[in-house]
Amino acid sequence: MKARIEVMLKDGVLDPQGEAVARALGSLGFEGVGGVRQGKLIxxxxxxxxxxxxxxxxxxxxxxxxxxxxxETYRVEIVE
Amino acid sequence: MKARIEVMLKDGVLDPQGEAVARALGSLGFEGVGGVRQGKLIxxxxxxxxxxxxxxxxxxxxxxxxxxxxxETYRVEIVE
Known part of the structure; x- marks a missing residue:
């Protein structure tokens, strides 16, 4: 069986990676980017x-x- | 709009993070773990x-x- 696991920071937990991505997107000229959260996919x-x-x-x-x-929160999905 | 982006290493590209996870799971007693690939979820x-x-x-x-x-490959999903 193949499992896909998503791990994300809980709401309210500071996400410096996500903030860095948001800033980098802004500096590349992408406008209208609100919150960015980055997690893991396993x-x-x-x-x-x-x-x-x-x-x-x-x-x-x-x-x-x-x-x-x-x-962090996690979500498990069995895909096959 | 909210977008979910999955970024995974392409097949055939060495994934040291995934291999470290596989080894760690084995050393914790989890058996039958085959390939592990770790990517990003944004x-x-x-x-x-x-x-x-x-x-x-x-x-x-x-x-x-x-x-x-x-x-890496990426997949974009618009969720709302």
Whole structure:
């Protein structure tokens, strides 16, 4: 099974990467850019036999390693 | 309009971040983890008036700054 995991900073947590992107876009002449948030996208191939098992394993991976749940949220999607 | 941009390394381009994640998951006891690829997820608020204009502007941003199109692919999605 293939899992896609999105990890984003929680709302309200300062996102210096996103702010740097917003400033850089402005300096390149792009106007009308409001908030920019940058997160991580992780694609994993898992040996789990079915989608529910893969989802549960991916969530355990997020809690253990992939996301810092104090400041980040994550979303797991099983794509195939 | 809100745009979501996914930037991933192209297939065949070495992904040391992904490999580090795979090794770390293995050392935490997660078995059956195959390939891991890590990319960026960027959410932008754009002032563009309609979805097509927002999509075109987001693609220009990718070409100019957000993706290194030599080694990365990007995908733009307009979500609202």
């Amino acid at each position: 694609e994993l191939d898992l040996a789990a036999g079915d989608a529910e098992a893969a989802r549960a394993e991916a969530r355990r991976m997020c809690e253990a390693l992939l996301a810092n749940t104090v400041i | 959410e932008l608020d754009l002032a563009a008036g309609d979805a097509e204009a927002a999509r075109a502007e987001a693609r220009r941003m990718c070409e100019a700054l957000l993706a290194n199109t030599v080694i």
